[in-house]
Amino acid sequence: MTASSAPQQTLPRFARPYPLAFWWGGAFLILHSALRLTLALATWHNAQLDAVSLLAILGRGLLFDAVTLALLAPVLLVLESLVGTRRKPAGHLRIALLYGLAGVLLYAFGFGVLAEWFFWDEFGVRFNFIAVDYLIYTNEVIGNIRESFPVGTLLGLLALAVVFAVWASRNWLARAATPGVSRGARIGIWIMSVLLAAGTATFWSIDARRGANEYQKELSANGLYSFGYAFTHNAIDYFDFYPTLPAAEFPQSKELPRTVNASAPRNVVIVTMESLSSSYTAHGGNTQGLTPNIDRLADNGLFLANLRAAGNRTVRGLEALSLAIPPLPGHSIIWRDHNQNLETLGAVLADHGYTNRFVYGGYASFDNMDIYFSRNHYQPADRNQFPERHRGFANIWGLADEHLYDYALELMDRDAASGKPFLMHLMTTSNHTPFTFPDGRIDLPRGRSGAVKYSDWALGRFIAAARKKPWFKDTLFVVVADHCASSKGRTSLPPENYHIPAILYAPAHIAPHTDTRLASQIDLVPSVLDLLNLPERSRFMGRSVLRAYPDAGRALIATYQKLGYLTPERLVVLSPGRKIEDWQLDTAMNPVALVPQAGAEVRQAIGFYQEAARRLQQGALRHVPMQARASRP
DSSP, X not given: OXXXXXXXGGSOGGGSSOHHHHHHHHHHHHHHHHHHHHHHHHTTTTTTOOHHHHHHHHHHHHHHHHHHHHHHHHHHHHHHHTTOOSSSOOOHXXXXXXXXXXXXXXXXXXXXXXXXXXXXXXXXXXXXXXXHHHTTOHHHHHHXXXXXXXXXXXXXXXXXXXXXXXXXXXXXXXGGGSOSSOHHHHHHHHHHHHHHHHHHHHHOOGGGOOXXXXXHHHHTSOHHHHHHHHHHOSSOOHHHHSOOXXXXXXXXXXXXXXXXXXXXXXXXXEEEETTOOGGGSTTTTOOSOOOXXXXXXXXXXXXXXXXXXXXXXXXXXXXXXXXXXXXXXXXXXXXXXXXXXXXXXXXXXXXXXXXXXXXXXXXXXXXXXXXXXXTTTOEEEOTTTSXXXXXXXXXXXXXXXXXXXXXXXXXXXXXXXXXXOEEXXXXXXXXXXTOOOOTTSSSSOSSHHHHHHHHHHHHHHXXXXXXXXXXXXXXXXXXXXXXXXXXXXXXXXXXXXXXXXXXXXXXXXXXXXXXXXXXXXXXXXXXXXXXXXXXXXXXXXXXOTTBOOSSSBOEEEEOSXXXXXXXXXXXXXXXXXXEEEEEEEOTXXXXXXXXXXXXXXXHHHHHHHHHHXXXXXXXXXXXOXXXXXXXXX
């Protein structure tokens, strides 16, 4: 039977105007409901689910999926209109086009569901700003996926499933070639879909997520909706969306005496280690022996045992370690326009005659690193600039860490020979998916644990080689992670998932010591300047860990929208819509209850972030050279 002669009454009345769009919609709801159920079962324990909460999440999620489908509906109806008409009988070509269009979009839906699964597995959330950023770096991201997963097999199986679904639905789909209603009625339905989409976009928001914890809220959402929201909310003005004080009250600490008596080194090497959570180290409670070299450095240097990363992206770590500024909502400053000639560590040291380098084992175009550092008194170099003798094992994400360190040693020899002091900022890549590294280095196979141990091995090899250099005794090594391996948690800002190792190591200048006070990643720049006996440390928003604190410590932690102020007892979270959450923490620094009456920590939190936003907005982050400052009256 041809499509033109197929009895229209076999279709439900509500499906006759747009049978293909109705089929797409049903497939969309089934796929996303199945994904939600799968994610919930995989996250059952962490999300603290039971039968009642699961049903609530599935119901709320179905509503979220329907809302997303309503936003897509005008486009789906237009696509179907391209192949459906009542004026002409449906020929074989139009039927084939219809089947092909049905399969292509169904394949796209299935591909999106697969991508969501892998994204959730790594980040524990629906698509967010990270997924938006990843669209820009297709080389690294696609290469990473191909090296990490059996992509060909999965896509092949998905294609077979799509072909089967189209074949099984062929009689239904054929009706789309000759719709059962007039063109005028179809146009009217399309106009109604546009109005519905406009109303939905106006009155529905991401805040419709519900759940007892962050996992449950994410499960109740739709990934495609979350992606669209992140795409349109990457630039967020603090003063428009966050709580403010009548006047900026950035909490200034008075000058306090040093708690560590240290002589001044000459050179600085900052080793920023990819995704190295404190939980991988022996000092962080790990018993697998993954980081013997880092643990040894912690025992022989100034070990900051309770330091927290500023964010959950590499750019946030690099921002904190160069600008020492609390993380502002939206894109990192590294990504923003007008990010040149800022008051960075490199700018300050350049005033004192330093040669500053940023060396990355991957492609520095990723996350705008090359542009940012080149504009801010650093000389950036990435794998493209490495000489052939330092190009060995590599994956899509970067050269193996040992090659990064070998090239860095060569550059430091060259800089030291010039007679000028140097700053060398290194960014590693080996502890990143696909977690591959050279054979014969460690006793673990490739994978997350193996990548951690290899990264530690390469660091130990680097420090051992540096000890043999004449410049070693006058050099400060700062070993710190950029962020934790995972930001997953039951709360939006789980403090344990920002805990990273940080060590200041200079045997000739710093006696071994462990500092257990809570500290922030933004405190490292002032600490380095304090160790170098340079007064500019006070121009940064962090504070030197070499100094006494008037409190038990604090840290600034954030996602791209949630801004946190952490103390040993409290966690204040600032959110868009001028929302404030003030959490009481237990002795392990886990949030346990909201505080009904906001305390002094709330004002401290607002003061920090408002001051950071003010400095950015008013150009106060610009670098003023030392000579210009000295000439001012």
